[in-house]
Amino acid sequence: MxxxxxxxxxxxxxxxxxxxxxxxxxxxxxxxxINDLQNLSTEPQKSPIPLAAKLTYGAIKGSEQLRGLLAHLYSVKTNTPLPIDNVLITTGGIQANFLLHYAIVEPGDHVICHYPTYQQLYSVAESLGAEVSLWKAKEEDNWAVNIKELENLIRPNTKLIILNNPQNPTGAIIPRSALQEIVTIAEQHSIIVHGDEVYRPLFHSISPADTEFPPSLLNLGYKNTVVTSSMSKAYSLAGIRLGWIASRSDDIIERCMNSRDYTTISVSQLDDAVASYALAPQTxxxxxxxxxxxxxxxxxxxxxxxxxxxxxxxxxxxxxxxxxxxxxxxxxxxxxxxxxxxxxxxxxxxxxxxxxxxxxxxxxxxxxxxxxxxxxxxxxxxxxxxxxxxxxxxxxxxxxxxx
Structure with missing residues (x-):
């Protein structure tokens, strides 16, 4: 059990x-x-809710409109656009994290998790039979990660490195240079890197013009990276319970899709429509x-x-x-x-x-x-x-x- x-x-x-x-x-x-969203939109007369739509299961992976908007967001300032089929819509970011770890973590695996962080990010892997090493950031270093410590934690059976960027509960960031080092190390050892980016893009104290401004993990050129996020935190829409998994690896997305078939099948069409409205450039x-x-x-x-x-x-x-x-x-x-x-x-x-x-x-x-x-x-x-x-x-x- x-x-x-x-x-x-x-x-x-x-x-x-x-x-x-x-x-x-x-x-x-x-x-x-919903009224606030319409007031924020440059097309306030358009309703976020498709009142005439028949309420079937809807698009199983998520609507093309929503996945297209997300794929576009992850393709900005990259030479390789993220394909729409590499985005999977989930019931909140919490389901995205759970499905991802359920799909790729097995008994006997070793997992490294950025810490402190949201408990789900290490407890689910432990429940699946993995041994988890906590990669501890320290306040005396302004909660910065130590790359040498990461290298020392890696084992032959390390399957996954989990990051939380921006970080809960500290509000710290992993800067661009450190992210690139993490990805380089992971690629050398063929380790999957999961970035929980649920607080992205709410950067209030660092400018996109800063050379250390952190890009999404998907923009760093390593195929075996995967990110999760949701509409809850930065987008003010926790009530629609909508999140996603995105990866440049077709295999990771397919494995998550297989697991998802046993849970929620699809997300609410209404939630999908509201998220699409909020993520459209007009809003x-x-x-x-x-x-x-x-x-x-x-x-x-x-x-x-x-x-x-x-x-x-x-x-x-x-x-x-x-x-x-x-x-x-x-x-x-x-x-x-x-x-x-x-x-x-x-x-x-x-x-x-x-x-x-x-x-x-x-x-x-x-x-x-x-x-x-x-x-x-x-x-x-x-x-x-x-x-x-x-x-x-x-x-x-x-x-x-x-x-």
């Missing part, structure tokens, strides 16, 4: 998010409605501009808070995505982040995610909390005010140190 660990961050959110008055644990950009640029500007505005507020409360917290400022990983201490020692987060939700209604229990193994990330800051600016401002009041009144006496 397959055994899999409880999904700690999802359990935490399920337990507390309905109690929150100020949820700044959420990782999606501020959601949009996409305005939607991303809205979210990047919101991220910049809110990150500035969070940065001011951290800088004015250096006696209690510290961070490596995120460069992309929607989240920050902030460490809370007392007299230089980390606090019990789980107790801290529980007291905060109970007394103020502000919801964080505790780092040690939701992202850490073997005592990692004590004192850390994940903050999702690309929410309504007013909500973030109020949450930070409540947090500041808690720090000044309750924090010193009531929040224990980590054991």
């Amino acid at each position: 397959v055994k899999i660990e409880p999904f700690a961050v999802e359990r935490w959110m399920d337990k507390y998010e309905t109690q929150a008055t100020h949820n700044i644990a959420e990782t999606c950009c501020l959601p949009v409605s 996409l640029h305005n939607l991303l501009h809205r979210n990047i500007e919101l991220a910049k505005t809110n990150l500035s507020l969070l940065e001011k808070f951290v800088e004015s409360h250096r006696w209690a917290c510290e961070w490596s400022k995120p460069r992309a995505g929607t989240v920050a990983f902030v460490k809370f201490t007392k007299m230089g020692r980390p606090v019990d982040d789980v107790v801290f987060c529980r007291l905060l939700i109970e007394r103020t209604g502000v919801l964080f995610v505790p780092g040690s229990s939701c992202f850490g193994r073997d005592g990692d990330f004590k004192g850390y909390v994940r903050i999702g800051f690309v929410t309504e600016t007013r909500i973030l401002q109020e949450a930070l005010q409540k947090l500041g009041d808690f720090l000044s009144k309750d924090y010193v006496n009531d929040v224990p140190l980590a054991s």
Whole structure:
């Protein structure tokens, strides 16, 4: 029988998010409605919903329109366009990750996973019988990856390297030069590289003109790369439950398709249509501009808070995505982040995610909390005010140190 660990961050959110008055644990950009999408579009009179369409299973791999839009996005600034048949639409990014690992990971395989990261990216592989080595980024290096450490982790049976770029929960990026080194090493050893790019293209603190701006993994010339993503994070549409798998390897896509036949068969035609509307050029640029500007505005507020409360917290400022990983201490020692987060939700209604229990193994990330800051600016401002009041009144006496 397959055994899999409880999904700690999802359990935490399920337990507390309905109690929150100020949820700044959420990782999606501020959601949009269908009306919002139409207002963002240069063709607002066109409906995202095909009201006359017969609601069959629809296109099994995803509509040609949607897969074509995604293939185009992955083909920008490359000499080899991504074929439309190398995109597979899934029910959310979480299914994309699961199907990919289910399709390619076998008992006895060795997998290397970028860490800290979303628990699914290593727990599914472990449940399938693989041994997983965590490739640990360190905050003292601004959460940068160490290529030499990656080389030391590789074994003869290493099947897969998993990256998360931009990274959850830190908001760090793997820059272009490091990505190219990873791909070169993987190609030398015939290892598949999976990039969870669900927070791409929400780059708020690095410019596309920067020489180290990270391209998609698919743009680096190695066939055995595969990316997953979704409409939930950067595109503000978690409610349509739509994601995708894209690869230059026909074999990887075919294996994922075979696994998918045993799960959802296809995605909702309505979800497919809304995603197509959002990713069309008439809407996409305005939607991303809205979210990047919101991220910049809110990150500035969070940065001011951290800088004015250096006696209690510290961070490596995120460069992309929607989240920050902030460490809370007392007299230089980390606090019990789980107790801290529980007291905060109970007394103020502000919801964080505790780092040690939701992202850490073997005592990692004590004192850390994940903050999702690309929410309504007013909500973030109020949450930070409540947090500041808690720090000044309750924090010193009531929040224990980590054991």
